[in-house]
Amino acid sequence: MTKLLLSIHVLASILVVGPIAVAASLFPRYGRQAVSAGPEPDARAGGIAAFLHRICRGYAVVGVAVPVFGIATALRLGVLTDAWLLTSLALTALASALLALAILPGQQRLLAPAGSGGGSAGSGGGAPESTAARLSMLTGIFNLLWAIVVVLMIVRPGSTTGA
Numbered sequence: 001m002t003k004l005l006l007s008i009h010v011l012a013s014i015l016v017v018g019p020i021a022v023a024a025s026l027f028p029r030y031g032r033q034a035v036s037a038g039p040e041p042d043a044r045a046g047g048i049a050a051f052l053h054r055i056c057r058g059y060a061v062v063g064v065a066v067p068v069f070g071i072a073t074a075l076r077l078g079v080l081t082d083a084w085l086l087t088s089l090a091l092t093a094l095a096s097a098l099l100a101l102a103i104l105p106g107q108q109r110l111l112a113p114a115g116s117g118g119g120s121a122g123s124g125g126g127a128p129e130s131t132a133a134r135l136s137m138l139t140g141i142f143n144l145l146w147a148i149v150v151v152l153m154i155v156r157p158g159s160t161t162g163a
Contacts, residue, residue: 009069023055031110032132095145
């Protein structure tokens, strides 16, 4: 059962977090193009940005499976209180909060003018260029957090289960 849980956890990580990381990384480019095209918004870039946002939003919901199966696996392995796992859980929570509270709303703000035919990047969002730059930075941090989690999952510093 442990091997099945671990397999589902790893597959969910790859198939869910990977698309979010790629879509969120590509979004600022197309979001910027969609709203910075002058008086006529770039409809193609706007469509791509909207699609990338839908990927991020949809996969974020499904992404709950990653820590759920990870915790179930940790329980079976008896490592739920190990420092490397607790650190990974904290970083996962931080990455999830960053996605839900900053990246997705920032994408929505950048898309708002693309859908309404112009204007600034939403209320309180600043200019489209600064919103896109901020999203690029936040997405980089999001991806870095996940990279650290992957390293912790592989190296498992201090683990007594062997690596």
